[in-house]
Amino acid sequence: MNERRRWCGVSATVLSLMLAHPALAQQSVPESSAAETEPSSQSAEAQEEPGSVSGGDILVTGTRIRRTDVSTATPITVVDREMLTQRGLGRLDETLSAIPQIAPMLGERGSNDPRLGPARINLRKLGTGRTLNLLNGERMTNDVNIIPSALVERVDVLTGGASAVYGSDAIAGVVNFIVKRRYEGLELNAEASTQQSTNDNAFMLNLLDEAGYPKPDRNVWGGQQYFASLTAGMNFADDRGNFSLFGSFRRTVPMAFSKFDHTACPLQMNPPWVPVQTNDTWTCGFTEYNPYNWFAAGGGEWTNATDGSRNWREYDPDDIVRVPQRDYLQRSTRTYNAGGFFSFDFSSSLKFDANFLYTRYKQQGRNAQAVGFYAPEFEMPCDNPFMSPQQAAIVCGANAGVAGATAPFSMTIFRPDYTNDYRNDVSDWRGAAHLSGNITDDIRFDLSGQKSRRIEKYNGSDIFDYWLMFPRFTNAMQVGSVNGKPTCLSVINGTDPDCVPLDAFSTAPPDEAVWDYITRTGGSRVQIDQIVLNGSVSGTLGTLGLKSPFANSALGFAIVAEHRWNRVSESGSGAYDWWSRYASSDVVNELGGELELPLVQNKPFVEELTVSGAYRISDYRSLDKLVHTWKADFTYRPFAGLGFRGSLNKALRQGVLERLQTAAPYTGSFRDFCAPPRTGSTLTRYSFEQCAASGITRQQYDSLTTYGGCDTNGLCPVLYRPGGNPNLQPERSRSVTAGVVLQPRFLRGFTASLDYFAIKITGAFEWIRTDLVADQCFNQNVSFYCGLITRDAGTGAVTEINARYMNSGFVETKGYDFGLSYNWADPSKLIGVDIGTLNFGFNGTLNTTYNRQFAPNSPVYSCLGYFGFFCAEPSPKYRHYASIGWGMPWKGNVTLLWRYASATKNSKLAPNAPLASRPSPGNTDTYPLIPKMPVLSLFDLALTYPISRSIDVRFNVQNLFDKDPPMAGYADAGTGAWFNTYPQYDSWGRTLRVAVRAKLW
Structure with missing residues (x-):
């Protein structure tokens, strides 16, 4: 002070000196000054x-x-x-x-x-x-x-x-x-x-x-x-x-x-599972779709029948259709x-x-996205009325058609003419x-x-933001029956009365009302x-x-x-x-x-x-x-x-925006190496000794043993909090x-x-580059990055990543x-x-x-x-x-x-x-x-x-x-x-x- x-x-x-000294000098200086x-x-x-x-x-x-x-x-x-x-x-x-x-x-x-x-x-x-x-x-x-x-x-x-x-x-x-x-005259410039x-x-x-x-x-x-x-x-x-x-x-x-x-298709390398020694071939990608969709259930990969019936067949990569890159x-x-x-x-x-x-x-x-709408693993109701008995049996086995029973399910559906305008x-x-x-x-x-x-x-119109729209996507797929009418479970329990059920189990295109629900306009x-x-x-x-x-x-x-x-x-x-x-x-x-x-x-x-x-x-x-x-x-x-x-x-x-802007949290996923991936994953959970440097307590680590919130890729739900920081110097x-x-x-x-x-x-x-947080904390033991992770005191689950x-x-x-x-x-x-x-x-x-x-x-x-x-x-x-x-x-x-x-x-x-x-x-x-x-x-x-x-x-x-x-x-x-x-x-x-x-x- x-x-x-x-x-x-x-x-x-x-x-006061600036305004009170009119007679500090008398020597003339030319007005023009050149650099x-x-x-x-x-x-x-x-x-x-x-x-x-x-x-x-x-x-x-x-x-x-x-x-x-x-x-x-x-x-x-x-x-x-x-x-x-x-x-x-x-x-x-x-x-x-x-x-x-x-x-x-x-x-x-x-x-x-x-x-x-x-x-x-x-x-x-x-x-x-x-x-x-x-x-x-x-x-x-x-x-x-x-x-x-x-x-x-x-x-x-x-x-x-x-x-x-x-x-x-x-x-x-x-x-x-x-x-x-200062300009005098009238001049036109055109190009x-x-x-x-x-x-x-x-x-x-x-x-x-x-x-x-x-x-x-x-x-x-x-x-x-x-x-x-x-x-x-x-x-x-x-x-x-x-x-x-x-x-x-x-x-x-x-x-x-x-x-x-040179821009007609996005270039990709060979898939990640191809060994380094042979990873030497370009491929085109991202502008292709499968008109029969893709489903992962019952330990296999499936796709809809070509005749429009509700019968699955094994997924066939030859079904893929390539379309031009129509983005601007x-x-x-x-x-x-x-x-x-x-x-x-x-x-x-x-x-x-x-x-x-x-x-x-x-x-x-x-x-113009030809890529699919992907839903990672979620629980599919075994009595979903859109599934045929064959499809339900693949998803749920002996529980097919059983009310209240669920089974792990993942899927991608495609909308070939899907175009975002921004x-x-x-x-x-x-x-x-x-x-x-x-x-x-x-x-x-x-x-x-x-x-x-x-x-x-x-x-923007027809926006499908994966992490924002994912809950709607899964809600639309989790369907039951009310008086013989397919109805979203979220409508039945009141958690989302706007939900529109999605039928993805045949080649018939979903109703526009479904797209309007799972995509949004915004600005x-x-x-x-x-x-x-x-x-x-x-x-x-x-x-x-x-x-x-x-x-x-x-x-x-x-x-x-x-x-x-x-x-x-x-x-x-x-x-x-x-x-x-x-x-x-x-x-x-x-x-x-x-x-x-x-x-x-x-x-x-x-x-x-x-x-x-x-x-x-x-x-x-x-x-x-x-x-x-x-x-x-x-x-x-x-x-x-x-x-x-x-x-x-x-x-x-x-900083102006960096300080004045408030945080804008959104839901995403985070690779928590200390949490167990879902059953069926090939990933391995880190030991407590490997995790200790990240700040997790023994009690939190043990509590995570029964945590089932992560998928088979080890991705766990989390709240990201980017935005401005009023404490910036x-x-x-x-x-x-x-x-x-x-x-x-x-x-x-x-x-x-x-x-x-x-x-x-x-x-x-x-x-904060959130893609660096997991590696720098769990593998490099950088305390700064570990300090950005907040865990639930009881369950030990990661609840928030500070990305401000x-x-x-x-x-x-x-x-x-x-x-x-x-x-x-x-x-x-x-x-x-x-x-x-x-x-x-x-x-x-x-x-x-x-x-x-x-x-x-x-x-x-x-x-x-x-x-x-x-x-x-x-x-x-x-x-x-x-x-x-x-x-x-x-x-x-x-x-x-x-x-x-x-x-x-x-x-x-x-x-x-x-x-x-x-x-x-x-x-x-x-x-x-x-x-x-x-x-x-x-x-x-x-x-x-x-x-x-x-x-x-x-x-x-x-x-x-x-x-x-x-x-x-x-x-x-x-x-x-x-x-x-x-x-x-x-x-x-x-x-x-x-x-x-x-x-x-």
């Missing part, structure tokens, strides 16, 4: 587009100090407008994922996951929540769908922590979208694209033939995307004011997996954007601007206002405020509100004599105070009525400052030597103590053309960057840079960024012929470390260079994005782009034992069929041609040579697998795009 009182006193003092940046894939400098109007200072990402006479110490990769237009304005997230600092995400690929709607940025593969997005230097949500892509001038990508400057979430880095705030591929993958086509699946057409076109944006703006009041509006629309046409040979490879999407910008200069020293952005996007996915409906708006001006010639103030609201609605709604108020004073203090005697430039400073309010509410309905209903909020008040001191300038061997630092104190209402973040930087240029830079940051992330990171920049005077237009980065996050938010977010892990990454650009403005001087201009761009990343730990004292997984169960999608050691551009001497330019990623190995083949192990005890399969993901090497081609001064057209082709993605089966790929491959690979062949920009006024 004393610390907080001191904080309040300091805040009041500093804020020294490392090269982008094309250009490292932002260029004004025709029709743009200067909006004042150029924003410098990574600092709030605005000055032109000192280099920045933070490595920044700049993605310029040229690259954005070359790869398409319709999807900013997919365009940015081409650069090696950003990990590719699913985007609009995939069918039915409600989390797939937002277009998020994932820096360094550290997670989207650890990347802070900015819009013109101001905080925004991590969903770039709201950004008016046609107005983006450049994107700054900053590596490393930046919480001392921007606050929470800037752990992996910052992505700052610089958008035009149309389509996917094209030749289905000539002999391996997959043969596999489809062997498995009996229909083959796709040889030449496929589809997945069209359409984008159009209109921008209008005008100046007024003698050009002191500007008002502009924009609107855009984007539509994506869905595509089914069955359209492409690309979801249907409609996106609407609108907004406006207003700015007015009251005088040369007082400016006001405001903006409002709105987006709404609707997505529809389809999960819909995401997201609306997002953001309003902001900004007042800035000069206090003196050298000192300025900035006041800003913003409010945003995001609403995510997710709805969820999430609302996120945020208010941000920010005030800062910045400038230089030369008039006070605060400068080094060896430098010309004075001490620069910035003082900032910020208030943020976040509120999250969430609810579910229908099939998701188990979703917790809650509304919670958090508030933070922050005070921070920056100092930047040039120590030496324009001296022999010291062109520039500057040190800088920042410090921020954060007071969260939800925490009982203050949180501190800081940074320290330096830049050193011994002479013009050579520079060194370094930065050390301590950053944090205070902020996760913290330390990041280091150090680099060199070379700009030789003898080679004008050439820039090269090399930067080292190291980021380590401790106390990381980890959702924990500050339990760490993640770290290290590596080097390489940048190179060369703009050869006049090659004719060398070769004597006017061939126009040439430019070269290169942006590469060499990763040397990527480690992750999920819980204390548990294994550290070194995933660099691997993919698979623990590592999910591939983590290549090296990626680059390179380009060669030719500005033709007549009109237009052509650019060839090269995307490259090094090969990765299957994690099961890693020498790191924890990485190679599987969570299932005793599973030693190494699956040699897919030892690695090969090198990714894709080429894109872009052409821009100006038809006139006001109209230009663009053509580009991505994946120029229609290179197929490498294959990954479910058994090999792990949790990151996405229908036979991974997000970084182009899964739909080549993309052909045509675009036009027309200046209409």
Whole structure:
């Protein structure tokens, strides 16, 4: 409490100083400020587009100090407008994922996951929540769908922590979208694209033939995307004011997996019982069904008669029918954007601007399941009126037809035309206002405020969630007779009066009323509100004599105070009525400052030597103590053309959803090695000595001896409790960057840079992977995982698994960024012929470390260079994005782009034992069929041609040579697998795009 009182006193003092010192300096500083940046894939400098109007200072990402006479110490990769237009304005997230600092995400690929709607940025593969997005230097949500892509001038990508400057979430880095705030004229941007591929993958086509699946057409076109944006703006009041509006629309046409040979069926390995030595054959699966169903009873496997009679026959695998993979490879999407910008200069020293952005996007996915509705072992009434005497005798033997008698029973029924439709409906708006001006010639103030609201609605139809619907499925099968009418036992005893009896004992399809009972519609709604108020004073203090005697430039400073309010509410309905209903909020008040001191300038061997630092104190209402973040930087240029830079940051992330979200418990199953599996199982119960480390008592272990709740697979019913955790502390990171920049005077237009980065996050938010709990507790004796298990004090049965977010892990990454650009403005001087201009761009990343730990004292997984169960999608050691551009001497330019990623190995083949192990005890399969993901090497081609001064057209082709993605089966790929491959690979062949920009006024 004393610390907080001191904080309040300091805040009041500093804020009073911010407003009470109009005469701290007299020396003039130019208004415009430019950031020294490392090269982008094309250009490292932002260029004004025709029709743009200067909006004042150029924003410098990574600092709030605005000055032109000192280099920045933070490595920044700049993605310029040229690259954005070359790869398409319709999807900013997919365009940015081409650069090696950003990990590719699913985007609009995939069918039915409600989390797939937002277009998020994932820096360094550290997670989207650890990347802070900015819009013109101001905080925004991590969903770039709201950004008016046609107005983006450049994107700054900053590596490393930046919480001392921007606050929470800037752990992996910052992505700052610089958008035009002043526009004069009328401009149209439009794009149309389509996917094209030749289905000539002999391996997959043969596999489809062997498995009996229909083959796709040889030449496929589809997945069209359409984008159009209109921008209008005008100046007024003698050009002191500007008002502009924009609107855009984007539509994506869905595509089914069955359209492409490499996604026409999900790949699987041989069945698990096939020995490792012969486990070398791919099979197709998951899109097949048995029209006669499958039953396990009386020690055998059975299926219905083909003639429709109620007589079982032995199960015959030849009955299986294969159907095309009708799930969506690309979801249907409609996106609407609108907004406006207003700015007015009251005088040369007082400016006001405001903006409002709105987006709404609707997505529809389809999960066309041919897989069956599976019911694990349950008790079947022996007098079920739907069973024939033959069927009842198989199930119950001598008890056939006996009322009250039951027998173990398991089954799968199929619904060939079963299709889930999933819909995401997201609306997002953001309003902001900004007042800035000069206090003196050298000192300025900035006041800003913003409010945003995001609403995510997710709805699904015909949902069969195994663990939620399983009780209904078994209820529908447990049928008796009331006055000769088949009736659910749960209706008779009153436990479920809505139950509809299911007749699965002939080939006649079940009534729709049955499907309506065992499947449901449902949805969820999430609302996120945020208010941000920010005030800062910045400038230089030369008039006070605060400068080094060896430098010309004075001490620069910035003082900032910020208030943020976040509120999250969430609810579910229908099939998701188990979703917790809650509304919670958090508030933070922050005070921070920056100092930047040039120590030496324009001296022999010291062109520039500057040190800088920042410090921020954060007071969260939800925490009982203050949180501190800081940074320290330096830049050193011994002479013009050579520079060194370094930065050390301590950053944090205070989770919003991870803290505010309440637990959302659901019923599932858990492999309890200390409980006896049901009679007939081949599994063995662990001894008490093996179980003792898990925390079970002798009394509980003995009580479990007669426990009959587990099935023959050892799976026992349990309540999982995932969700937020109000006791979470902020996760913290330390990041280091150090680099060199070379700009030789003898080679004008050439820039090269090399930067080292190291980021380590401790106390990381980890959702508990329930698939690891059993193995890590019972086999690895990790106390953290054992502590997540709750047992009934009397019976000893597992009742609950705590799967909420924990500050339990760490993640770290290290590596080097390489940048190179060369703009050869006049090659004719060398070769004597006017061939126009040439430019070269290169942006590469060499990763040397990527480690992750999920819980204390548990294994550290070194995933660099691997993919698979623990590592999910591939983590290549090296990626680059390179380009060669030719500005033709007549009109237009052509650019060839090269995307490259090094090969990765299957994690099961890693020498790191924890990485190679599987969570299932005793599973030693190494699956040699897919030892690695090969090198990714894709080429894109872009052409821009100006038809006139006001109209230009663009053509580009991505994946120029229609290179197929490498294959990954479910058994090999792990949790990151996405229908036979991974997000970084182009899964739909080549993309052909045509675009036009027309200046209409």
